[in-house]
Amino acid sequence: MTGSLSLHNVSKRFGDLTAVDNVSLDINDGEFVALLGASGCGKSTTLRLFAGLETPTDGRVKLDKKDVTDESASARNIALMFQSYALYPHLSVAQNIAMPLILRRFNAVQRLPGAGFVSAKVRAEKANIREAVNRMADLLRLNELLNRKPGQLSGGQQQRVALARALVRDPSAFLLDEPLSNLDTQLRAETREEIKAIHKRTGYPFLLVTHDQSDALSMADRVAVMMEGRIVQSGTPTEIFNTPATQEVATFIGHHRMNILPPGAGTALHPDGANLALGIRPEEFSLTKRGGLQATVESVTFHGEETILRLRGPDDLSLRSALRGHVKVPEVGAKVRLTASNGSLHAFGADGVRQELAQ
Amino acid sequence: MKPSTMITAGLLAIGAAMILLPFIWMVSVSVKPHAEVFTTEVALLPKNPTLQNYWHAISQTDIPLYLLNGAIVTGGILVLQLLVTVPAAYALAHREFVGRNVMFAGIVAALLVPFHVTAIPIFIGLAEFRLLNTYTALIIPFVATAFGLFLLRQAFARIPKELVDAARIDGMSEMGIAWRVAFPLGMPTVIAFSIFSVTAHWNDLFWPLIATTDPDLATPPRGILFFRDEESGDDIGPLMAGATLITAPLVIGFLMAQKRFTQGLASAGLKG
Amino acid sequence: MIRRWTTDLILVGPAALAVVLFIFLPVAVVFVLAFTDYQFGARSANWIGLENFGDLFGSRLGRNAIFNTLIYAAIVIPASVGLGLIVAIGLHDLTKRMPRFSQALKAIYFLPVAATLVAMAVSWQMLMHPSLGLLNHWAVSLGLQPQQWLSDRDLVLYSLAAIGIWQSVGYNMVLFLAGLTAIPHALYDASEVDGARGGWSRFWLVTWPMLGPTTLFVVIVTAANAFRVFETVATMTAGGPAFASDTIVYALYREGFVYFKAGYASAITVVFFLALLLLTAIQILLIERRVHYR
Numbered sequence: 012m013t014g015s016l017s018l019h020n021v022s023k024r025f026g027d028l029t030a031v032d033n034v035s036l037d038i039n040d041g042e043f044v045a046l047l048g049a050s051g052c053g054k055s056t057t058l059r060l061f062a063g064l065e066t067p068t069d070g071r072v073k074l075d076k077k078d079v080t081d082e083s084a085s086a087r088n089i090a091l092m093f094q095s096y097a098l099y100p101h102l103s104v105a106q107n108i109a110m111p112l113i114l115r116r117f118n119a120v121q122r123l124p125g126a127g128f129v130s131a132k133v134r135a136e137k138a139n140i141r142e143a144v145n146r147m148a149d150l151l152r153l154n155e156l157l158n159r160k161p162g163q164l165s166g167g168q169q170q171r172v173a174l175a176r177a178l179v180r181d182p183s184a185f186l187l188d189e190p191l192s193n194l195d196t197q198l199r200a201e202t203r204e205e206i207k208a209i210h211k212r213t214g215y216p217f218l219l220v221t222h223d224q225s226d227a228l229s230m231a232d233r234v235a236v237m238m239e240g241r242i243v244q245s246g247t248p249t250e251i252f253n254t255p256a257t258q259e260v261a262t263f264i265g266h267h268r269m270n271i272l273p274p275g276a277g278t279a280l281h282p283d284g285a286n287l288a289l290g291i292r293p294e295e296f297s298l299t300k301r302g303g304l305q306a307t308v309e310s311v312t313f314h315g316e317e318t319i320l321r322l323r324g325p326d327d328l329s330l331r332s333a334l335r336g337h338v339k340v341p342e343v344g345a346k347v348r349l350t351a352s353n354g355s356l357h358a359f360g361a362d363g364v365r366q367e368l369a370q
Numbered sequence: 371m372k373p374s375t376m377i378t379a380g381l382l383a384i385g386a387a388m389i390l391l392p393f394i395w396m397v398s399v400s401v402k403p404h405a406e407v408f409t410t411e412v413a414l415l416p417k418n419p420t421l422q423n424y425w426h427a428i429s430q431t432d433i434p435l436y437l438l439n440g441a442i443v444t445g446g447i448l449v450l451q452l453l454v455t456v457p458a459a460y461a462l463a464h465r466e467f468v469g470r471n472v473m474f475a476g477i478v479a480a481l482l483v484p485f486h487v488t489a490i491p492i493f494i495g496l497a498e499f500r501l502l503n504t505y506t507a508l509i510i511p512f513v514a515t516a517f518g519l520f521l522l523r524q525a526f527a528r529i530p531k532e533l534v535d536a537a538r539i540d541g542m543s544e545m546g547i548a549w550r551v552a553f554p555l556g557m558p559t560v561i562a563f564s565i566f567s568v569t570a571h572w573n574d575l576f577w578p579l580i581a582t583t584d585p586d587l588a589t590p591p592r593g594i595l596f597f598r599d600e601e602s603g604d605d606i607g608p609l610m611a612g613a614t615l616i617t618a619p620l621v622i623g624f625l626m627a628q629k630r631f632t633q634g635l636a637s638a639g640l641k642g
Numbered sequence: 643m644i645r646r647w648t649t650d651l652i653l654v655g656p657a658a659l660a661v662v663l664f665i666f667l668p669v670a671v672v673f674v675l676a677f678t679d680y681q682f683g684a685r686s687a688n689w690i691g692l693e694n695f696g697d698l699f700g701s702r703l704g705r706n707a708i709f710n711t712l713i714y715a716a717i718v719i720p721a722s723v724g725l726g727l728i729v730a731i732g733l734h735d736l737t738k739r740m741p742r743f744s745q746a747l748k749a750i751y752f753l754p755v756a757a758t759l760v761a762m763a764v765s766w767q768m769l770m771h772p773s774l775g776l777l778n779h780w781a782v783s784l785g786l787q788p789q790q791w792l793s794d795r796d797l798v799l800y801s802l803a804a805i806g807i808w809q810s811v812g813y814n815m816v817l818f819l820a821g822l823t824a825i826p827h828a829l830y831d832a833s834e835v836d837g838a839r840g841g842w843s844r845f846w847l848v849t850w851p852m853l854g855p856t857t858l859f860v861v862i863v864t865a866a867n868a869f870r871v872f873e874t875v876a877t878m879t880a881g882g883p884a885f886a887s888d889t890i891v892y893a894l895y896r897e898g899f900v901y902f903k904a905g906y907a908s909a910i911t912v913v914f915f916l917a918l919l920l921l922t923a924i925q926i927l928l929i930e931r932r933v934h935y936r
Contacts, residue, residue: 084834097832101851114837382732386750396765412779458657467650480665487915488668514660544649573758575873580899591760613761624756636816
């Protein structure tokens with residue numbers, strides 16, 4: 012059974028501090044949403060509000076259109092994978108994976124050791140749980156590790172155990188808190204694929220919370236960008252990258268920070284640059300003889316597949332350009348002229364909101 | 371506030387009141403006039419508090435002498451312990467010498483030996499040298515402190531090797547490094563150990579009871595028993611005043627430096 | 643080379659000498675004396691084999707001291723560990739909501755650990771005084787029978803045990819608080835998400851197992867201290883009435899330093915020491931085996 016999960020105008024305040032400020036966010040059935048933001052922007056609190064680990068100061072939380080605002084985490088049946096994995100160190104891998112089922116299907120008496128000898132029902136249920144654990148172990152290649160303790164596992168293995176524990180109980184939604192942050196580069200790429208595959212196969216609503224834009228852009232169907240407790244833009248990864256809604260989002264997203272030409276500085280690139288701020292990603296600049304923007308090369312840094320130029324433009328404007336492929340790299344001190352196609356320009360008004368340029 | 375919080379707070383407060391009971395009682399009786407003590411109308415708090423008993427305890431009894439003895443004995447023990455322990459702990463942490471591992475193993479083994487176990491032979495030895503009934507008898511057995519050696523060695527071992535090497539290159543002697551580098555850098559542990567040592571020996575009754583019979587040498591706990599046994603049960607007020615006076619230094623110290631005291635006394639669990 | 647050697651000797655010599663002279667040598671001597679009939683002041687002694695141990699375990703008095711110590715420990719250990727844990731959990735819960743209040747309570751609970759036990763025992767003695775004491779006064783006003791707390795042979799050991807608990811709860815509380823603070827909060831979140839509904843399931847799933855190493859340590863320390871009970875006995879009852887509160891360390895003191903039977907007292911010392919070593923061995927074994935989550 013899957014469903015949808017949503018926050019309606021939710022705020023969370025801790026004393027004077029507003030961590031989450033009037034946020035509305037839906038995660039629909041089968042959708043993979045990424046909540047992207049710098050650390051301290053309120054995204055972890057948002058996740059905890061979804062999970063039921065925090066109660067909102069204002070607003071409602073709904074699960075399958077049912078109001079669950081006042082229900083505890085255990086009542087919501089939402090799976091959560093923790094950044095630190097939070098595996099029980101005293102339990103074996105198999106016991107860790109089984110724990111959500113044990114806690115849900117047995118009462119306190121049935122959980123006592125030896126209850127299986129007394130009650131046939133407990134015995135049968137235990138067999139079911141064992142089977143479910145084995146299914147998870149097959150899915151995530153944990154069969155060999157079932158009897159180990161978490162302390163004896165590598166980071167990647169612990170992460171798969173945490174995934175198994177979250178998935179074993181057919182949750183109504185699946186939340187992941189920075190799932191890749193403790194993994195090395197190689198393992199990261201593999202795990203991204205694995206999580207995407209699990210999402211496809213299970214169809215649960217997924218919420219990924221991350222500070223890493225490439226995780227968000229590569230895995231999610233929809234990305235919500237969070238800044239200072241508010242969601243500033245929500246859209247597909249391509250929308251977020253190609254049409255950032257504000258200047259803040261524009262400079263936050265992208266491997267290289269977007270160049271911003273304040274109003275008046277960008278007239279050489281587009282006439283609207285007279286009263287709007289223009290943004291150009293460094294990789295969209297090209298060096299041509301007739302480019303409108305004149306600049307001096309201050310430094311050249313070779314990075315392998317690309318070369319980064321730091322440039323000084325008119326009015327002491329600091330610019331950066333990324334050159335790729337077989338292009339001639341100018342020397343330090345050279346005067347160059349820059350140009351960019353109209354399609355690659357972003358314009359922002361004085362309030363920082365995106366404006367469409369006249370073509 | 372949630373009701374469960376109120377219940378927790380209430381139960382804990384009742385428990386704390388029970389913990390405080392003998393303290394309150396001690397202070398209360400110490401300020402009760404004679405007639406209020408010897409009455410069938412026993413009350414927790416005094417009706418007409420007076421400092422008479424304190425005046426009596428200070429001017430008519432040996433309580434001030436006991437306090438002085440306590441200061442001499444605990445002070446003497448601590449100074450000698452540090453004099454012997456700091457250089458050795460430094461060497462154990464930062465010098466290679468023949469027998470170092472044996473010595474460290476010996477210290478860990480010695481941690482398991484409570485003082486009670488060594489009391490009889492030490493008593494015989496002190497008797498042999500005619501040292502019983504002296505300050506020396508009260509102080510010297512505690513110069514050997516496996517606990518102090520262990521604690522300080524662990525603390526000094528956390529000091530970076532480079533720092534010690536730098537001091538050597540600057541021309542400092544080894545004894546100089548022990549006292550002018552290791553000692554100040556290990557100060558938190560030194561303080562924790564000092565609090566432990568002073569508390570343990572100020573409060574000790576076992577050894578003073580064995581090593582001294584002379585009331586003039588009595589430490590506070592030994593002294594309060596002398597005081598109690600001399601009086602025919604008639605001087606309860608002054609007795610409680612005396613008990614309050616000998617408890618006061620450590621309790622005041624604890625209240626002023628709770629964190630350090632807790633740290634110092636909690637670490638004693640490592641000891642046998 | 644010689645200079646290095648001299649430096650080492652100056653640095654560690656005094657400490658090494660002191661440890662040998664005041665710890666290792668006495669331990670060796672006490673093990674030898676335990677097999678003799680040596681008396682303090684005597685010029686000679688005879689080797690009498692296991693006779694002292696036979697006396698200790700064979701005599702009514704010796705067995706009584708051991709038995710009393712075990713009863714005392716059997717009351718004090720579970721009560722003071724259990725109460726220490728309960729107080730620690732309570733205070734841990736209050737720290738965030740009422741920080742100043744819980745800080746004050748913590749100080750109060752720890753007060754008996756720092757206070758001079760002999761002085762406090764004198765105060766307890768007055769509290770338990772049959773006619774002038776507060777306990778009997780309260781008992782009467784509640785309609786209960788007044789008790790001879792310290793001179794009733796069936797009651798005196800329990801009275802001392804109560805004081806033993808009073809004295810050690812705060813110490814155990816501090817150790818448990820440190821253990822509780824070290825539990826990662828994410829584990830509680832995880833247990834909640836996994837479906838642990840009440841505080842009780844969370845306690846059994848997270849708190850109790852995560853406190854395993856702390857609990858073991860606390861139990862061993864409390865046990866070691868309980869076996870060593872001396873100050874309250876010496877101050878309040880002198881082992882009486884009729885040896886009803888005689889304990890092993892008090893018997894050691896009485897036989898050795900009141901009756902000067904050094905050989906017999908040494909045998910008591912050896913038994914006491916071996917019991918403590920056994921306790922430590924159990925601790926090391928358990929740490930290796932179970933409570934270590936590796």
